[in-house]
Amino acid sequence: MMELLKNLQAYPPFSLLDAGAIKEFEYAGQIAYYPLETILVEAGHAFEVLYIIIKGRVEAYHDDELINVYDTHDSFGGIEHLKQHPSNERYIVSEELICYEIPKHIFLAVCEKNHAFRDYFIASLVERADLLKEKQEYSSMSDLMVSRLEKNILQDVCIVENTSDIKKALQMMESQKVSALLVRNQNNFGIVTDTNLRYYILHKDEQGLTTIGQIQTSPIISAKEGDLLFNVLLLMTQHSIKHLPVLNDKSEPVGMLELIDLVSFFSNQTHLVTAQIENAASLEATIEASKRVIIMIEALHSKGVKSRYIAKLVSEINKKTYTKLFDFIIPKEWHEHCALILLGSEGRGEQILRTDQDNAFVFADGFIPDDVEKISLSFIEALDDIGFPRCEGNVMVINPKWRQHAADYAQLFDLWVENPTPNYIMDMAIFFDSVCIAGKKSLHTDLREELINKVQQYPILIRHFAKSIENFDSALGLFSQFLTLHKEHKNEIDIKKTALFPMIHGVRALALEQGIGVTNTYERIKELNNNGFLSREDAQAMIEALEVINTLRLHAQLKQYNTKKVISNYISLSQLGKMERDLLKDALKTVAHFRKIVSYHFQLSMVG
């Protein structure tokens, strides 16, 4: 067999073919050479052959917009053949091309016989990712995330009546060797664990405690059989509980989940880090514990946990860290009159590795905090110690602009909406993405609502706001230009500017316009689907695209972290596998499609 074909067989979709099909290709295929700028197929014309790139690069344009780039081992024309459809795009050689050409009828004949091969071409973005997962090229990718709460991980549950004698109940606990009891009461259920027993021992005489119902914790936090284990872990982390009763569809208890079992299932640092932060008795201990988050991130990532779940968990842990810092550093007098808020990526709960800190104080009107300067500084210094790089845009409490009274912020908002300069628009964006993490929540909630109301009064303002998605060229546009323009980033793309930002900002603009309250981009996309703005397919494709982009970014950043390089947003294309490049390309296509939706919706071409 020709070596060229043998090489091709190492990559999907050709890895799906058997020897017979490869032979058919061999008997019919030809190698062709095309110099730079040859137009292979015009938009509106039919493909004659299936192109498989041996060496070189081809770009596909739709109305002068670059929407796809094909590299070595990629193929194109397949889907058009199968759908008997002329090309939507114009294909131009952008780097001298040597390609293998397979006549249409041979390709179709092989597709007819080999459905897995055919389906590869037909598969949509999401389906293709699944197909590859099935092929186990990412063997461990999914098992953790798709694991659900099943009986085999649960301990037996021991149920006692509300009115049972405490001693008898404890004897039952001992004989059945369980570490928690479920108590049936009028509320449904209560739970008794070590904590309750401690309470019993300390207070039994003075309060005359006799029945188990008197010391139970009720109502209970519980999970449903079949819940995703990851969400269960999140739930237990959130509430800091070690025992979680699991109920079935009819709300009957089926077992008790012990944290230790769940943790050993995940066997990573999650619980350890959470516990350390939670139990930290000093500022120093908090800082030390928080430094361990990166180890946990690596463990989760290497197990193939989806980046959006890692982000969720990390932001949950960060929340605990901030609460601790707040308690240790911020004077007690402030607590009722001050809100600590996180903005930007932290506000959206999307920061995984520590890339920057964006925080602010909101003070209640009339409250005069002492030593503001000093306290703010020590707060930021604690974050420095943990390893949060300072914010380049200076969105931090050490900047007087970001520690003001509520009324002053409101005035600032007026300034923003009346003079929507690019800087003010960015300020608006990060404030829109803010959450209150500690202190008096209502201070922040009211303020954010006010900002949204103000912005919504000026429809033209939202269009200016949305306009920033055009700040950076389409990712695929930069893709090819990198080779010539950016010497120091040859073969790399800035994933944040070209893909992540347009997605996040577009979604943000739509959320602002439609008054969607949540800050997380995934949640916002879901809301945009719920209210009918985005179709289900679009929303799903966007979530998948975001996931691909975030995972690749995290992967590259962890590598940079481990090799002690500066953490950047560049992704090296040459280090991506074929599948990753395909997924990235599809993700970038989705971003381009979404940009069009946003740009059409806000009629951005008419915004100056």
Place this chain on the structure above:
Amino acid sequence: MFGSFKNYWQKRKLKDERFTFLFDDPPPDEFVVFDTETTGLDCKKDNIVSIGAVKIKGNRILTNEALHIYIKQESLISQESIKVHRIRNCDLKGAITIEEGIERFLYFIGNRTLIGYYLEFDVAMINRYIKPMLGIYLPNKQQDVSSIYYDKKISLIPQGNIDLRFDTILDALALPRLQCHDALNDAIMTAMMYLKLQHSHSLR
């Protein structure tokens, strides 16, 4: 002028009328790239083990009608040469006689211009067989990719020594390297070199 005179002379010597097509004018945009695997480097003593050839038409390499034949050997192939071309005795199962192989080769190339890498050697190997069979040497025009490469390169570095190794040329032309060296794969790679050289104005 001299070439056509020589061809005329050769044509008169041709013993087998079936092959007069070898002397027709070649089609302008068709070429044949070929490579042979031999038992050694002495074109007087060593034998052809395999011939690989592909046609080039315009900008296309017609791999779908490639020729790849193995030749029956009178004696077993020696250990040393197996190490070079990796053709073991057991790989010669579908092999044909050298006479049949040469005839098929001639029908395949027709009157087209021949292209190869150090073509001289391969042509000399073929000539050794067709001279007694047909009374002639290969009359086809010949182009060697190593000399085309040399000409393009020498204009850049007039005094330099130019590295003409196969892999060096592949790298210089940024062509993919195929691991397996058999006659057909080498012919295909040489064909890619040729197409790329035709379109390269300057080399790095």
